[in-house]
Amino acid sequence: MAKITYHTHDDKTQTIDVQNGLSVMEGAVQNDIPGIDADCGGGMACATCHVYVKEDWLDKLPTKEDGEEDMLDMAYEPKQNSRLSCQLIVSDGLDGLEVTIPEKQA
Amino acid sequence: MNKTDVLIIGAGPTGLFCAHQLGIIGLQCEIVDNLDKAGGQCIELYPDKPIYDIPAVPECTGEELTNNLLQQIKPFNIKFHLNERVEELKKVENRWHIKTSGNQEFDVAAIIIAGGVGSFEPRKFPVKECEKFEGSSLLYSIKDKTIFKDKTVSIFGGGDSALDWAIELSNTSKVNLIHRRDGFSGAESSVQKVKELNDHGKLNLYTKYQMNSVSGNNQISSVKIKHDEGETKELQSDYVLGFFGLIMQLGPILNWGLNINKKTVEVNTENFETNVEGIFAIGDICSYPGKLKLILSGFHEGALAARGCFKYARPDEKLRFEFTTTSKAAQERLGVKK
Numbered sequence: 508m509a510k511i512t513y514h515t516h517d518d519k520t521q522t523i524d525v526q527n528g529l530s531v532m533e534g535a536v537q538n539d540i541p542g543i544d545a546d547c548g549g550g551m552a553c554a555t556c557h558v559y560v561k562e563d564w565l566d567k568l569p570t571k572e573d574g575e576e577d578m579l580d581m582a583y584e585p586k587q588n589s590r591l592s593c594q595l596i597v598s599d600g601l602d603g604l605e606v607t608i609p610e611k612q613a
Numbered sequence: 614m615n616k617t618d619v620l621i622i623g624a625g626p627t628g629l630f631c632a633h634q635l636g637i638i639g640l641q642c643e644i645v646d647n648l649d650k651a652g653g654q655c656i657e658l659y660p661d662k663p664i665y666d667i668p669a670v671p672e673c674t675g676e677e678l679t680n681n682l683l684q685q686i687k688p689f690n691i692k693f694h695l696n697e698r699v700e701e702l703k704k705v706e707n708r709w710h711i712k713t714s715g716n717q718e719f720d721v722a723a724i725i726i727a728g729g730v731g732s733f734e735p736r737k738f739p740v741k742e743c744e745k746f747e748g749s750s751l752l753y754s755i756k757d758k759t760i761f762k763d764k765t766v767s768i769f770g771g772g773d774s775a776l777d778w779a780i781e782l783s784n785t786s787k788v789n790l791i792h793r794r795d796g797f798s799g800a801e802s803s804v805q806k807v808k809e810l811n812d813h814g815k816l817n818l819y820t821k822y823q824m825n826s827v828s829g830n831n832q833i834s835s836v837k838i839k840h841d842e843g844e845t846k847e848l849q850s851d852y853v854l855g856f857f858g859l860i861m862q863l864g865p866i867l868n869w870g871l872n873i874n875k876k877t878v879e880v881n882t883e884n885f886e887t888n889v890e891g892i893f894a895i896g897d898i899c900s901y902p903g904k905l906k907l908i909l910s911g912f913h914e915g916a917l918a919a920r921g922c923f924k925y926a927r928p929d930e931k932l933r934f935e936f937t938t939t940s941k942a943a944q945e946r947l948g949v950k951k
Contacts, residue, residue, distance in 0.1 A: 544876070546730045546861050548906050552658040553861070577798035580771045581858040584739045584823075585793055587841065
């Protein structure tokens with residue numbers, strides 16, 4: 508279990524207990540956090556679960572697979588701290604992670 | 614007006630197999646899809662990637678699955694209407710009248726929506742002013758490449774479309790290729806070619822840059838790009854092209870009076886009919902308790918929805934359950950009866 512904090516573009520913040528093994532994307536979808544569409548269902552094929560990760564977490568996350576960086580080319584306003592939240596699998600080590608959801612995903 | 618029993622919206626695996634199920638029970642159907650080919654997400658998102666959970670098929674690619682399904686429905690000579698999006702529908706007595714983006718019209722007894730997560734549309738630039746130039750000097754696809762001759766074209770993106778067009782247009786236009794990182798997702802041979810052209814001054818490559826703004830009156834005159842480190846450059850440009858792949862949009866389906874929940878259409882699990890009589894939804898686009906977004910679930914949903922259509926298409930007949938192994942009628946429809 509890890510506490511994940513989601514900042515949405517309307518400046519709301521929600522902190523959710525997400526079970527280990529779920530992705531940060533699933534944590535958002537199951538809790539109706541707006542802005543994570545996850546159209547492809549976690550297949551790294553759509554970039555609609557794109558999030559910005561709080562800078563000090565970047566090094567602590569698993570590195571991106573090639574496919575993730577390719578998909579981020581398609582994301583809305585990608586930045587250095589962009590990740591696909593479907594690729595961030597929750598574990599105790601992610602306790603306290605903060606992500607910001609882009610203004611829109613399309 | 615195309616008159617048939619059922620219109621299937623979406624030519625992905627679910628829509629294709631549903632056409633088979635309609636054919637087996639003796640109903641006619643036609644299929645509309647917004648893409649230029651059949652296969653849906655299997656063809657558009659993962660043609661070469663393996664799928665391991667199609668019953669009795671240990672491994673196949675999205676393309677192989679699509680080809681096999683097309684082969685399986687061949688006996689029914691189903692008519693496809695590709696590059697068409699369904700725009701309007703209207704109930705006329707017991708029938709549905711449908712109009713597509715290409716002004717095709719249909720008169721059908723029932724509609725099956727197998728639209729996945731909606732129709733594929735180009736992903737756009739996040740910069741607001743881009744809308745003003747869209748369709749004239751800012752484009753997301755190329756229909757007529759001759760318009761770029763002797764012009765300056767700024768191309769954004771790092772996939773195959775961006776690379777291929779940059780290479781092609783560099784013959785007759787001044788090309789800027791802008792991508793947000795040093796790596797590219799397009800083919801390695803194209804990346805090498807682009808780098809060569811850049812070294813020889815035939816093309817200007819800007820990596821780690823993204824669009825900052827566009828300016829111009831009726832036509833674009835320049836585009837400003839911004840480096841990761843913050844530095845900006847202004848590039849004189851007659852045309853701006855964006856190749857960021859496709860995004861899925863539910864589109865006009867939202868206006869048909871269906872119960873929509875999180876981009877999906879609510880259905881019953883008896884025959885996958887929606888809250889509107891005569892409109893069914895199957896595959897990724899439908900939702901019900903326990904729904905799994907698997908291709909195999911779409912097949913099951915299609916088999917039941919096809920039978921659900923029967924009472925609308927043949928109100929005076931009763932549908933008998935039969936196996937293809939033994940049914941003479943089904944085998945005749947398949948053209949295999951000895």
